[in-house]
Amino acid sequence: xxxxxxxxxxxxxxxxxxxxxxxxxxxxxxxxxxxxxxxxxxxxxxxxxxxxxxxxxxxxxxxxxxxxxxxxxxxxxxxxxxxxxxxxxxxxxxxxxxxxxxxxxxxxxxxxxxxxxxxxxxxxxxxxxxxxxxxxxxxxxxxxxxxxxxxxxxxxxxxxxxxxxxxxxxxxxxxxxxxxxxxxxxxxxxxxxxxxxxxxxxxxxxxxxxxxxxxxxxxxxxxxxxxxxxxxxxxxxxxxxxxxxxxxxxxxxxxxxxxxxxxxxxxxxxxxxxxxxxxxxxxxxxxxxxxxxxxxxxxxxxxxxxxxxxxxxxxxxxxxxxxxxxxxxxxxxxxxxxxxxxxxxxxxxxxxxxxxxxxxxxxxxxxxxxxxxxxxxxxxxxx
Amino acid sequence: xxxxxxxxxxxxxxxxxxxxxxxxxxxxxxxxxxxxxxxxxxxxxxxxxxxxxxxxxxxxxxxxxxxxxxxxxxxxxxxxxxxxxxxxxxxxxxxxxxxxxxxxxxxxxxxxxxxxxxxxxxxxxxxxxxxxxxxxxxxxxxxxxxxxxxxxxxxxxxxxxxxxxxxxxxxxxxxxxxxxxxxxxxxxxxxxxxxxxxxxxxxxxxxxxxxxxxxxxxxxxxxxxxxxxxxxxxxxxxxxxxxxxxxxxxxxxxxxxxxxxxxxxxxxxxxxxxxxxxxxxxxxxxxxxxxxxxxxxxxxxxxxxxxxxxxxxxxxxxxxxxxxxxxxxxxxxxxxxxxxxxxxxxxxxxxxxxxxxxxxxxxxxxxxxxxxxxxxxxxxxxx
Numbered sequence: 001x002x003x004x005x006x007x008x009x010x011x012x013x014x015x016x017x018x019x020x021x022x023x024x025x026x027x028x029x030x031x032x033x034x035x036x037x038x039x040x041x042x043x044x045x046x047x048x049x050x051x052x053x054x055x056x057x058x059x060x061x062x063x064x065x066x067x068x069x070x071x072x073x074x075x076x077x078x079x080x081x082x083x084x085x086x087x088x089x090x091x092x093x094x095x096x097x098x099x100x101x102x103x104x105x106x107x108x109x110x111x112x113x114x115x116x117x118x119x120x121x122x123x124x125x126x127x128x129x130x131x132x133x134x135x136x137x138x139x140x141x142x143x144x145x146x147x148x149x150x151x152x153x154x155x156x157x158x159x160x161x162x163x164x165x166x167x168x169x170x171x172x173x174x175x176x177x178x179x180x181x182x183x184x185x186x187x188x189x190x191x192x193x194x195x196x197x198x199x200x201x202x203x204x205x206x207x208x209x210x211x212x213x214x215x216x217x218x219x220x221x222x223x224x225x226x227x228x229x230x231x232x233x234x235x236x237x238x239x240x241x242x243x244x245x246x247x248x249x250x251x252x253x254x255x256x257x258x259x260x261x262x263x264x265x266x267x268x269x270x271x272x273x274x275x276x277x278x279x280x281x282x283x284x285x286x287x288x289x290x291x292x293x294x295x296x297x298x299x300x301x302x303x304x305x306x307x308x309x310x311x312x313x314x315x316x317x318x319x320x321x322x323x324x325x326x327x328x329x330x331x332x333x334x335x336x337x338x339x340x341x342x343x344x345x346x347x348x349x350x351x352x353x354x355x356x357x358x359x360x361x362x363x364x365x366x367x368x369x370x371x372x373x374x375x376x377x378x379x380x381x382x383x
Numbered sequence: 384x385x386x387x388x389x390x391x392x393x394x395x396x397x398x399x400x401x402x403x404x405x406x407x408x409x410x411x412x413x414x415x416x417x418x419x420x421x422x423x424x425x426x427x428x429x430x431x432x433x434x435x436x437x438x439x440x441x442x443x444x445x446x447x448x449x450x451x452x453x454x455x456x457x458x459x460x461x462x463x464x465x466x467x468x469x470x471x472x473x474x475x476x477x478x479x480x481x482x483x484x485x486x487x488x489x490x491x492x493x494x495x496x497x498x499x500x501x502x503x504x505x506x507x508x509x510x511x512x513x514x515x516x517x518x519x520x521x522x523x524x525x526x527x528x529x530x531x532x533x534x535x536x537x538x539x540x541x542x543x544x545x546x547x548x549x550x551x552x553x554x555x556x557x558x559x560x561x562x563x564x565x566x567x568x569x570x571x572x573x574x575x576x577x578x579x580x581x582x583x584x585x586x587x588x589x590x591x592x593x594x595x596x597x598x599x600x601x602x603x604x605x606x607x608x609x610x611x612x613x614x615x616x617x618x619x620x621x622x623x624x625x626x627x628x629x630x631x632x633x634x635x636x637x638x639x640x641x642x643x644x645x646x647x648x649x650x651x652x653x654x655x656x657x658x659x660x661x662x663x664x665x666x667x668x669x670x671x672x673x674x675x676x677x678x679x680x681x682x683x684x685x686x687x688x689x690x691x692x693x694x695x696x697x698x699x700x701x702x703x704x705x706x707x708x709x710x711x712x713x714x715x716x717x718x719x720x721x722x723x724x725x726x727x728x729x730x731x732x733x734x735x736x737x738x739x740x741x742x743x744x745x746x747x748x749x750x751x752x753x754x755x756x757x758x759x760x761x762x763x764x765x766x
Contacts, residue, residue, distance in 0.1 A: 029707040198713075201689070201705065203586065203610040209706040217707050225705075225712040227586040227689055228612045229644025233718035236646070236676055261612025263619070267650040293619055306584070306610055309692050311703025320694025320703055322584065322608075323592040324412040324600050329608040330581075335616035 001172045001186060003032070003218040010057050010173050011064065011132070017125055018071070020064045024051045025173060029214035030312035037061075040069035040086060047093040047100070054174020055248075056135040056281075058094065059103030063128035065090045066107045070117075070124050078120055083108060099283075103131050132176050138281040139178035141348040146184025146244065146279055147191065149351070153241045154193055161222075162188070163241045165198040165231055168259035169211035170246025170279065180279040181246040182215065184346065189221050197223040198234060202259060204305045204331060228261050232268040243269050243276045244346070250284045252366070254339030254354030255292025260332055266341035278337075278354070279346040285359070287366050292336040303329040384555045384569060386415070386601045393440050393556050394447065394515070400508055401454070403447045407434045408556060412597035413695040420444075423452035423469060430476040430483070437557020438631070439518040439664075441477065442486030446511035448473045449490045453500075453507050461503055466491060482666075486514050515559050521664040522561035524731040529567025529627065529662055530574065532729070536624045537576055544605075545571070546624045548581040548614055551642035552594035553629025553662065563662040564629040565598065567729065572604050580606040581617060585642060587688045587714060611644050615651040626652050626659045627729070633667045635749070637722030637737030638675025643715055649724035661720075661737070662729040668742070670749050675719040686712040 001007065011022045024033040026049070035051055037043050043065030046052055052061045069086040070078055087108050091101045107127040114123040153162050164185060171179035178186055188195050197216055202208035209225050216223040226234070234240050243265055249257040256262070256278050269276035289295045306329035308319040323329065342354035352358040360367050384390065394405045407416040409432065418434055420426050426448030429435055435444045452469040453461055470491050474484045490510040497503045536545050547568060554562035561569055571578050580599055585591035592608050599606040609617070617623050626648055632640040639645070639661050652659035672678045689712035691702040706712065725737035735741040743750050 029710075030704070199706075199710075201586070203584070203612055206705055209710075213706045213710040217710055223710065225689060225710050227643065227714075228610070229586055229642075229647065229718075230713065230715055232646040232650070233643060233681065233715050236719065259612075260610065260616060263615040264612065264647040264651060267615070267654055268647060271650055298616065306608060309694060309703070309705070311692060311705045313701055313703040318696055318701070318703055320692070320696040320701055321413070322589055322692070322694045323582075323596045327412075327582075327592075327596040327600055327606065327608050330613065331610075332613055332616050335612075336619065 001177065001215065001219050009132075009176055010052065011060055011176070013064070013125070013129070020061075020068065022046060022052055022061065023173070025053060025211065026051055027317060028173075029210050030317055037064070037068065039072055040065045040090065043068060044090060044093050047090075054169070055099040056175045057173070059099040060128065060132045060135060060176060062090050062093075062100045063103040063107045063131050066104055066111070067121070067124040067128045070111065070120050073117070078117055080112065083111060106131065135175060136177035138348040139172075139175050139180060139183045142180055142279050142281065142346050143178050143183030143187035145350050146277070146346040147187040149242060149275070149277065149346070150184055150188040150193060150195065157241070161194045161196045163196050163198065163239055165200070165234065165240045165243045165265070166212060167200040167208065167228075167245045167262050167265055168202045169207040169215070171212050171215045173211050173215055179215075180281065181244045182212070183279060184244060185216070185221065186219065189219065195221065197221060198231065198240060199223050199225050200228050200231060200261065200265070201225055202261065203228055204309075206309070207259070228264075231265050235268045235272040235274050240269075240274055243274060244279055245277075247278050247280045247284050248334060249286050249289075249296055250278070250280060250345075251289035251292045251295070251339075252285065252287045252359060253290050253292075253356045254342060254345070254359060255289075255296070256337045256339075256342060256354075257292060257296045257298070257334045258337065260335045263335040263337045263341075266337040270341050275343040276341060277344050277346055278342055282347050282349065282363060285363070285366070292338065296334075296336055298335065299333045301331045301333050303331050306331045384560065384598065384602050392559055393435065394443055394559070396447070396508070396512070403444075403451065405429060405435055405444065406556070408436060408594065409434055410700060411556075412593050413700055420447070420451065422455055423448045423473065426451060427473060427476050430473075437552070438482040439558045440556070442482040443511065443515045443518060443559060445473050445476075445483045446486040446490045446514050449487055449494070450504070450507040450511045453494065453503050456500070459500055461500055463495065466494060489514065518558060519560035521731040522555075522558050522563060522566045525563055525662050525664065525729050526561050526566030526570035528733050529660070529729040530570040532625060532658070532660065532734070533567055533571040533576060533578065540624070544577045544579045546579050546581065546622055548583070548617065548623045548626045548648070549595060550583040550591060550611075550628045550645050550648055551585045552590040552598070554595050554598045556594050556598055562598075563664065564627045565595070566662060567627060568599070568604065569602065572602065578604065580604060581614065581623060582606050582608045583611050583614060583644065583648070584608055585644065586611055587692075589692070590642070611647075614648050618651045618655040618657050623652075623657055626657060627662055628660075630661050630663045630667050631717060632669050632672075632679055633661070633663060633728075634672035634675045634678070634722075635668065635670045635742060636673050636675075636739045637725060637728070637742060638672075638679070639720045639722075639725060639737075640675055640679045640681070640717045641720065643718050646718040646720045646724075649720040653724045658726040659724060660727050660729055661725055665730050665732065665746060668746070668749070676721065679717075679719055681718065682716045684714045684716050686714050689714045
């Protein structure tokens with residue numbers, strides 16, 4: 001998407017494919033820093049230190065990590081041992097990121113089929129690039145389908161702005177291009193529809209205020225940052241036409257685990273009769289799960305993410321302490337929004353209701369209750 | 384309430400009643416500063432700069448302001464003109480604070496009856512002191528009635544901790560003693576009931592994380608700071624037994640305007656069948672109002688309160704910027720929780736349902752639809 005008028009992705013190959021560049025997301029929005037990754041160790045560091053975050057982007061970065069490992073292998077003939085050891089090292093960076101392991105294994109499988117070192121390098125680069133393009137394409141399709149919803153609102157209201165509300169960052173920074181929840185927003189904007197986005201700041205890590213606001217602003221989309229407390233009031237007063245959020249894990253019955261606070265917005269949307277949509281690539285479905293609240297484990301993260309807030313002061317990114325030093329804090333990272341509060345899902349195959357039957361209509365091949373999507377992938381990381 | 388083992392109020396008279404001392408609440412929780420107010424101008428500054436906040440405390444501070452003005456009057460014989468001019472100056476500090484004007488006028492009415500300068504000084508000091516004691520007593524009674532609810536939960540669960548959740552700061556820092564929402568909490572703690580409080584940080588100004596957490600911690604009450612996003616998840620998982628919040632303005636039909644985000648917590652409580660109580664002195668009823676969402680105007684405050692957050696770093700209280708410099712923000716200070724989501728009101732007269740009939744049962748003298756409480760007072764400030 002656009003940054004200062006130029007199209008950019010959160011990761012790309014350059015210098016005759018000799019190195020990978022990424023946007024260092026830790027510094028956003030106050031510092032726009034491009035980081036060069038020359039070796040697999042640079043990639044490991046970038047994932048560990050969360051210069052990159054978001055399931056699809058972590059996967060693509062990891063895939064390029066394996067490519068760089070092969071490109072810069074210490075010996076001319078790369079053995080299977082070296083490859084497998086390297087894969088394990090990459091996978092260990094964020095062990096809960098299923099997407100990461102999936103991407104690395106996908107590149108590895110291709111590389112193991114290749115014979116010469118040159119072939120292995122070519123195959124790895126190509127496989128990693130394909131993963132990136134597939135992620136982008138899935139998001140493009142989500143945008144295409146979601147656009148219809150925004151166009152319908154526009155038709156019904158005849159004049160004025162379409163007001164959307166989103167929570168956290170399910171944007172291109174996490175997804176190569178378009179994003180998931182933001183894909184319909186970019187599609188509507190690019191079609192010239194007058195839109196405005198209410199951006200939940202999304203405590204504790206403020207991915208909304210820091211990343212979504214930055215993305216939208218750079219692309220030229222009107223938006224307003226609000227506290228996570230404000231959405232209910234806006235909905236009560238007719239200031240929100242549609243809510244679109246992402247998801248980290250989705251049950252076959254339509255329950256959604258997403259960034260903490262999503263559930264509260266879904267309750268408010270229901271109470272005010274406002275459509276509440278979840279945008280997702282089908283890879284977030286966990287087909288074996290039936291009851292999100294009971295079955296999806298909710299990660300409890302470091303309480304200092306609640307106690308300290310990162311911001312900018314006097315030319316420097318700083319962390320400041322909010323509550324008394326002696327007060328403890330709890331940091332549940334996600335919550336579960338029950339299907340009954342969700343108007344529908346926007347997927348790469350189209351839109352469906354958040355019901356087991358309608359999900360199966362769109363994904364009939366999952367009807368046998370198999371656990372994984374065709375490519376065996378799930379997303380669990382959306383930080 | 385207790386701070387470092389000593390009983391303290393947010394305001395008190397000292398040095399032979401020659402000066403007023405206050406806790407400078409702007410610096411909490413990281414700096415505990417006592418500020419001396421020697422003149423009416425000191426008082427005006429303290430209210431304007433929000434060293435004191437919360438309707439009852441602002442009222443008491445203003446009342447002491449008039450007292451200091453008379454005590455330090457430039458001429459020996461204080462004329463009515465001087466008194467009225469001074470009152471207007473004090474009232475202008477926060478024009479929407481109805482409580483402030485009410486308290487100043489109450490002291491003025493007493494002073495105008497007095498004859499000699501010495502008498503005027505005595506009468507003013509006494510009137511201001513009475514207002515303080517009345518505020519404290521109202522809160523004490525709220526605590527007494529609310530305690531019954533906590534005792535009932537304790538009886539039903541037999542063992543373990545009673546978990547409460549509160550939003551913002553409706554504590555003693557705003558109310559001389561006990562607070563409103565916190566009054567039942569202090570009462571239960573002092574009775575030895577095992578309680579734990581989930582403290583919503585309450586963005587944008589973080590009065591929960593900064594003030595409520597500080598109050599509870601200083602009194603020795605177990606508490607955990609959470610983001611405003613977290614309450615719904617906690618309620619889904621049985622980790623909250625009761626929610627108690629304050630109110631800034633309450634309709635005769637039971638709708639409640641309170642700090643932004645209260646509505647979202649009420650929705651979650653309802654969805655999870657958890658009792659949701661509002662603690663209030665009856666002075667917050669605006670008897671002429673019937674529909675909170677339509678009739679209560681919601682103050683929109685400076686957007687920089689959303690964009691910047693105050694915290695502590697390297698021995699200094701600082702403000703840091705969160706979203707991109709170019710992103711705008713909206714800052715609605717309150718929202719309205721409809722009566723249908725409220726289990727009941729805890730008032731100084733007892734507990735009632737959030738219905739017009741049950742409110743009238745407790746306050747039968749209001750049945751004629753008169754606008755004001757007996758003393759003509761409402762609260763609109765609870766910053």
